[in-house]
Amino acid sequence: MLILLGVTAIAGFFVTRSVAEANSQARMRAAAAWFRAGEDQIASGQVTGAVTALRRASAIDRSNSTYRLALASALSARAEDDPARQLLLGLRQSMPENVTVNLQLARIEARQKDTVAAVGYYQNALYGKWDADQLRDRPRIRVELIRYLLDHGQPGLALPELLVLSANLPDDGPSHVELGQLFVTAGDPRRALGHFERAIAANPKDETALAAAGAATFAIGDYAAADRYFRAAPQTGATNTLRTVTRLVLTKDPLASRLSTRDRRLRLEEGVAHARARLDACVPPAAPGAPDDVAKLAALAIDALAFEQTLKTIPLARTTDVLDDGVRLIWQIENAAAGVCGPPDEFGQALLLIGRRHDVDPS
Amino acid sequence: MNPTALLSASRLRLREHQLFLALTIVVGVLAGLSAVLFTVAIEWTARLFFGLDPSAVRLAIVPVVVSLGTGILLAKFFPDVRGSGVPQTVAAFRLHGGVIPGRVPLGKFLMGVLSIASGHSMGREGPSVQIGAGLASAVGRLLPLPPARVKELIPVGAAAALAAAFNTPIAAVLFALEEIIGDLNAAVLGSTVVASVVSVVVARSILGNEPLFRVPAYHLEHPAELFAYALLGVLGGLVSLAFCKALLRLRRMFLDMPMSTRILQPAMGGLVIGGVLVVVPQVMGVGYESVDQALNGGLILQTMVLLCVVKVVATIVSYASGNAGGIFAPSLFIGAMAGGALGTVVHQFAPFPTADPGAYALVGMGALFAGIIRAPMTSVFMIFEMTQDYEIVVPLMVANLLSFLISRRYQPIPIYHALLRQDGVHLPTAAQSRAAAAWTALDAMVPSDAADPAAGSPEALAVYVHPDHPLDVVIDRLAQSRGVLPVVSREQAGHVVGAITSESLTRSIDGRRPDQ
Numbered sequence: 001m002l003i004l005l006g007v008t009a010i011a012g013f014f015v016t017r018s019v020a021e022a023n024s025q026a027r028m029r030a031a032a033a034w035f036r037a038g039e040d041q042i043a044s045g046q047v048t049g050a051v052t053a054l055r056r057a058s059a060i061d062r063s064n065s066t067y068r069l070a071l072a073s074a075l076s077a078r079a080e081d082d083p084a085r086q087l088l089l090g091l092r093q094s095m096p097e098n099v100t101v102n103l104q105l106a107r108i109e110a111r112q113k114d115t116v117a118a119v120g121y122y123q124n125a126l127y128g129k130w131d132a133d134q135l136r137d138r139p140r141i142r143v144e145l146i147r148y149l150l151d152h153g154q155p156g157l158a159l160p161e162l163l164v165l166s167a168n169l170p171d172d173g174p175s176h177v178e179l180g181q182l183f184v185t186a187g188d189p190r191r192a193l194g195h196f197e198r199a200i201a202a203n204p205k206d207e208t209a210l211a212a213a214g215a216a217t218f219a220i221g222d223y224a225a226a227d228r229y230f231r232a233a234p235q236t237g238a239t240n241t242l243r244t245v246t247r248l249v250l251t252k253d254p255l256a257s258r259l260s261t262r263d264r265r266l267r268l269e270e271g272v273a274h275a276r277a278r279l280d281a282c283v284p285p286a287a288p289g290a291p292d293d294v295a296k297l298a299a300l301a302i303d304a305l306a307f308e309q310t311l312k313t314i315p316l317a318r319t320t321d322v323l324d325d326g327v328r329l330i331w332q333i334e335n336a337a338a339g340v341c342g343p344p345d346e347f348g349q350a351l352l353l354i355g356r357r358h359d360v361d362p363s
Numbered sequence: 364m365n366p367t368a369l370l371s372a373s374r375l376r377l378r379e380h381q382l383f384l385a386l387t388i389v390v391g392v393l394a395g396l397s398a399v400l401f402t403v404a405i406e407w408t409a410r411l412f413f414g415l416d417p418s419a420v421r422l423a424i425v426p427v428v429v430s431l432g433t434g435i436l437l438a439k440f441f442p443d444v445r446g447s448g449v450p451q452t453v454a455a456f457r458l459h460g461g462v463i464p465g466r467v468p469l470g471k472f473l474m475g476v477l478s479i480a481s482g483h484s485m486g487r488e489g490p491s492v493q494i495g496a497g498l499a500s501a502v503g504r505l506l507p508l509p510p511a512r513v514k515e516l517i518p519v520g521a522a523a524a525l526a527a528a529f530n531t532p533i534a535a536v537l538f539a540l541e542e543i544i545g546d547l548n549a550a551v552l553g554s555t556v557v558a559s560v561v562s563v564v565v566a567r568s569i570l571g572n573e574p575l576f577r578v579p580a581y582h583l584e585h586p587a588e589l590f591a592y593a594l595l596g597v598l599g600g601l602v603s604l605a606f607c608k609a610l611l612r613l614r615r616m617f618l619d620m621p622m623s624t625r626i627l628q629p630a631m632g633g634l635v636i637g638g639v640l641v642v643v644p645q646v647m648g649v650g651y652e653s654v655d656q657a658l659n660g661g662l663i664l665q666t667m668v669l670l671c672v673v674k675v676v677a678t679i680v681s682y683a684s685g686n687a688g689g690i691f692a693p694s695l696f697i698g699a700m701a702g703g704a705l706g707t708v709v710h711q712f713a714p715f716p717t718a719d720p721g722a723y724a725l726v727g728m729g730a731l732f733a734g735i736i737r738a739p740m741t742s743v744f745m746i747f748e749m750t751q752d753y754e755i756v757v758p759l760m761v762a763n764l765l766s767f768l769i770s771r772r773y774q775p776i777p778i779y780h781a782l783l784r785q786d787g788v789h790l791p792t793a794a795q796s797r798a799a800a801a802w803t804a805l806d807a808m809v810p811s812d813a814a815d816p817a818a819g820s821p822e823a824l825a826v827y828v829h830p831d832h833p834l835d836v837v838i839d840r841l842a843q844s845r846g847v848l849p850v851v852s853r854e855q856a857g858h859v860v861g862a863i864t865s866e867s868l869t870r871s872i873d874g875r876r877p878d879q
Contacts, residue, residue, distance in 0.1 A: 090659075
């Protein structure tokens with residue numbers, strides 16, 4: 001009887017296994033049907049319905065990571081970050097290098113304002129295992145990370161990513177312009193200029209590249225080059241100020257090369273006159289007990305007046321003796337006034353840049 | 364006894380132990396297969412009844428229509444398979460010598476599949492226990508084994524079936540000891556373990572080894588969180604209490620209805636369930652999908668509160684109206700929702716770091732299980748085995764204990780015992796069981812000088828007992844004797860020191876002296 005029972009048990013095992021296998025296949029078909037329904041609803045923008053359908057699919061076929069990933073995406077789209085995160089963390093345990101999983105986690109953490117976690121996941125995504133059909137998206141993801149870092153005040157972390165990106169960039173104008181603009185935001189105008197120049201080389205009439213190159217050279221301090229770029233670029237609101245300031249720097253710098261003494265004198269007098277007018281417009285009469293910065297401005301006003309008098313009395317030939325002092329005084333006035341009286345006008349900006357250009361800025 | 368006889372006796376005992384071990388393995392396999400088949404049959408039938416995406420009409424109609432059929436079958440052919448199956452298994456073990464009629468596992472399988480697959484809010488684990496125990500009893504009586512051995516197979520089959528149903532071998536063994544036998548030091552511990560292991564191996568080889576729930580690795584975030592888990596234990600105890608009292612009350616109402624309505628009662632429950640499913644389909648059947656969502660933080664507070672309340676109502680209605688299904692899975696569902704809801708509130712307002720609400724859902728499952736089923740040890744191990752998350756054990760134990768104590772304080776009789784009492788079955792108390800365990804043949808023996816003279820004759824000595832033999836051996840051998848069972852000294856072979864008759868046995872059990 002025991003042997004008969006044993007045989008029955010063995011036969012029962014195979015029968016049960018067959019039945020279970022058939023049931024499992026039916027379950028998989030049901031799960032696939034729910035998954036398709038979920039994908040269709042995502043395509044038609046019905047995210048709520050998609051979540052329900054994808055939930056059913058992943059509940060039926062729990063080992064299918066595609067279903068769970070799709071569900072996590074749908075939950076993220078509905079800003080249901082907590083359940084999405086749990087799903088993704090679970091997936092990440094078995095697939096730590098999966099690009100999609102890490103990328104979605106990065107975006108969730110970015111929404112939750114956890115910068116450290118977000119950056120970590122972005123980097124895991126970028127340096128994870130990429131399928132062949134995913135590789136074309138890699139630069140775009142890197143740009144996403146770079147923008148995130150720049151938006152959150154992390155240019156130091158963004159720069160290495162920019163360098164990697166530039167090494168793998170498609171050689172077309174728009175890509176170079178975009179990359180150049182990112183370099184500018186990251187505080188590296190020289191590298192940015194290189195990309196703008198490449199864009200211009202590809203298309204000399206690329207207005208965006210020309211304007212951007214002008215801004216980059218302006219930031220570097222090469223105003224002659226900036227002027228050339230701005231002349232070639234269209235006039236737009238964004239570049240007008242820079243264009244005007246550039247022109248002023250080039251035309252109002254008394255220390256520029258190949259200028260006659262007369263022209264130097266004229267430029268110096270203009271600069272001093274502007275600085276004095278600035279002071280007159282914003283500095284109240286100094287009174288006992290006035291704040292230091294106001295007192296400083298008052299003192300500078302006296303210095304400006306004295307310098308003007310000096311200029312009126314010294315011979316033209318001795319103009320060069322006072323050029324440096326003049327430029328320094330103008331810079332000091334404009335710099336101090338900016339702190340007390342508000343931002344300078346375009347001429348004032350140019351005078352400050354002129355001073356910086358000739359190293360009168362002690363910082 | 365001469366050495367040859369001693370050797371033969373010991374060889375006989377060895378063969379008996381080997382036979383029982385082999386039988387334990389066979390029972391483990393059969394119980395495991397039955398649990399797997401039960402699960403598969405429920406899924407298949409549910410797909411047949413409801414399809415992929417059932418309409419509201421289908422949700423409303425299927426429970427009541429199927430319950431009309433099951434009501435007839437339960438009333439006419441399978442009256443013993445209503446409800447969970449665990450109380451009936453306990454009664455079979457403690458009162459009926461391990462005898463479970465052969466139609467019971469068959470009927471439980473059929474009725475359980477129909478009830479659960481048609482949407483009733485019931486679990487499949489309790490029925491699995493009765494099916495496994497029934498198979499074990501049938502196998503034991505088929506061989507045939509002595510009654511005492513048949514009885515020992517009941518917890519073996521029960522544990523094996525539960526182990527396969529839940530994929531929790533350790534918890535299944537503990538459940539058999541805590542709930543079926545009522546003694547953690549039972550002699551059948553080894554057999555229970557063997558059968559559980561075998562059944563789990565069988566189940567995993569067919570269904571795979573995925574845990575029942577995918578749970579993130581939760582852990583205690585801050586020591587102060589233990590207060591929050593203690594609060595969960597209190598909540599669990601109160602919800603368990605409400606559930607048990609409401610279930611017993613409603614079931615009493617159904618039982619008090621005229622007998623002529625018994626055939627329609629499952630359908631009455633089905634009517635209510637159909638209406639509930641139209642609005643809240645998540646409470647259909649075992650509901651593990653929603654539990655998984657709660658464990659992973661996928662449900663909002665309002666949803667969890669709603670599901671908790673509705674599941675309590677639905678389960679009570681399904682069970683009390685006489686359908687065939689268990690309360691394990693509903694306990695876990697209710698616990699997950701209650702725990703998750705409390706966890707959401709705690710997570711939002713606590714002044715110290717707390718785990719995600721999913722952790723509270725996990726602990727809530729255990730707390731409700733401990734409070735309703737009253738098996739705290741089983742609860743801890745079951746949650747651990749189902750989720751494979753050991754980090755949460757300490758909060759789980761805290762919550763379980765509080766829930767268990769509160770539930771026991773205000774509902775002293777455990778739910779399974781209370782359900783049996785409603786059916787007129789009174790299980791012995793722990794004191795009575797201990798007294799029975801301490802009872803020996805000496806307590807029922809009429810001493811030699813007052814014994815029946817026929818007791819010492821060679822024919823009578825073919826069947827005998829020793830003074831230290833326990834009650835079940837005495838009962839067993841008295842049935843084999845001719846009304847007089849000699850009691851033979853162990854020290855002096857063949858020396859009759861007394862005799863036991865039915866009358867002396869009855870008097871002994873009643874607490875009187877055997878010779879009065």
